[in-house]
Amino acid sequence: MFKASKTSSAHTHTHLHLHYDAVAQRKKGSPISNMHRPHAQFGQWAIRTGFYLLAAAAFVSSLSLLVLRYRTLEAEEAAWGAWKAAEGRDETIRLGNALGASSVADHGHDSDAIAKGENFKLWADQLLNTSVPVIMSKRTLRSKEVFSCGGSHVVKFKSYKDLRAITHLADVLPERDLLTTPGKPLHKKYKTCAVVGNSGSLLETQYGDAVDSHEVVIRFNAAKTEGYEQFVGYKTTFRILNSAELKVARDSGEAGITTLRNNDMKDWVKGIQSSPAGGPVALTTDPEFLCHTWAWVRNRGDKPSSGLVGIVMALRMCQKVDIYGFQYSNYFSRYSRPHYYDWERPKKGREKVHPFNREVSLYAQLAKQGYLKVW
Numbered sequence: 049m050f051k052a053s054k055t056s057s058a059h060t061h062t063h064l065h066l067h068y069d070a071v072a073q074r075k076k077g078s079p080i081s082n083m084h085r086p087h088a089q090f091g092q093w094a095i096r097t098g099f100y101l102l103a104a105a106a107f108v109s110s111l112s113l114l115v116l117r118y119r120t121l122e123a124e125e126a127a128w129g130a131w132k133a134a135e136g137r138d139e140t141i142r143l144g145n146a147l148g149a150s151s152v153a154d155h156g157h158d159s160d161a162i163a164k165g166e167n168f169k170l171w172a173d174q175l176l177n178t179s180v181p182v183i184m185s186k187r188t189l190r191s192k193e194v195f196s197c198g199g200s201h202v203v204k205f206k207s208y209k210d211l212r213a214i215t216h217l218a219d220v221l222p223e224r225d226l227l228t229t230p231g232k233p234l235h236k237k238y239k240t241c242a243v244v245g246n247s248g249s250l251l252e253t254q255y256g257d258a259v260d261s262h263e264v265v266i267r268f269n270a271a272k273t274e275g276y277e278q279f280v281g282y283k284t285t286f287r288i289l290n291s292a293e294l295k296v297a298r299d300s301g302e303a304g305i306t307t308l309r310n311n312d313m314k315d316w317v318k319g320i321q322s323s324p325a326g327g328p329v330a331l332t333t334d335p336e337f338l339c340h341t342w343a344w345v346r347n348r349g350d351k352p353s354s355g356l357v358g359i360v361m362a363l364r365m366c367q368k369v370d371i372y373g374f375q376y377s378n379y380f381s382r383y384s385r386p387h388y389y390d391w392e393r394p395k396k397g398r399e400k401v402h403p404f405n406r407e408v409s410l411y412a413q414l415a416k417q418g419y420l421k422v423w
């Protein structure tokens with residue numbers, strides 16, 4: 049009863065209000081209809097005003113689109129920064145724990161940094177003092193070992209026994225790993241190595257001559273030198289390939305090193321057997337070397353990137369290591385060139401497949417401790 053009366057009163061009020069507005073409009077409208085100006089002049093005025101209004105609206109909306117775009121880019125940059133900062137903190141905590149030192153947490157910020165550095169050096173030296181071969185050879189194929197990361201995304205095979213099942217694999221492998229010396233893990237075969245990543249930021253520099261002055265130059269996948277010599281140099285000693293289909297150009301003088309982890313190895317063997325003699329040298333990393341590379345990022349991410357494989361390889365065989373073109377922020381930023389030779393972007397979610405953030409902080413720590421130099 050109460051509800052019904054309230055509704056009806058509200059209705060009455062609305063009705064009255066509308067009636068009042070209509071009367072007001074009629075009164076307001078009357079001066080215009082009474083004007084003595086010709087109708088044509090009013091029409092022109094209305095069109096002009098309408099045009100100005102439209103132009104103003106278009107200007108305002110394009111301006112707001114511009115602001116929106118800028119905000120998006122800003123947000124992307126902020127997210128990248130926050131991600132890196134979070135990684136740094138995580139690293140400190142983990143390294144602190146590895147030290148077994150609650151003392152790390154007890155001390156101030158400075159001693160924290162020092163403890164982190166010393167601990168990192170111990171850890172890195174231990175990783176470098178390893179007998180894990182870099183290149184897969186007939187010698188390691190005979191091994192009874194199982195892979196330390198076998199059955200994962202990094203290496204699908206479980207053991208060397210799985211590899212022996214691949215027909216003719218032994219026929220295409222070298223007798224032994226030529227990049228390391230058995231029994232002498234700390235012996236470095238080469239004096240200087242340049243590892244050249246594919247970052248678009250290389251176009252903002254002129255490292256061509258510096259790269260070519262190295263004894264060994266390592267490049268990756270489809271990296272081009274032709275037309276980019278002033279930025280990346282001419283020379284290529286080893287090309288690291290992440291797929292059995294990628295090939296090194298015949299007569300290029302490069303050796304291709306494929307990072308095979310699964311049955312693609314069968315296609316790789318067939319490819320070598322069907323190619324004419326005297327072609328480029330085709331090698332593959334020892335699966336255990338991929339496990340070893342993954343250990344450098346503490347087995348985070350699905351698998352280490354080809355870039356990290358190349359850098360660890362260089363650390364194992366070179367006395368002095370310089371790395372160029374490893375600026376990943378370019379790779380994931382929308383407003384800079386991802387590769388120096390093309391505009392191909394990583395597929396969405398790719399930054400999760402490879403632990404890029406961890407890799408970047410690893411390179412920074414390696415540089416800080418003098419293991420390599422980041423250019």
Ligand SMILES: *[C@@H]1O[C@H](CO)[C@@H](O)[C@H](O)[C@H]1NC(C)=O
Pocket residue numbers: 173177
């Ligand atoms: C390297 O490791 C071996 C054991 O595998 C050890 O005897 C040797 O002292 C280590 N060398 C260095 C420099 O740490």
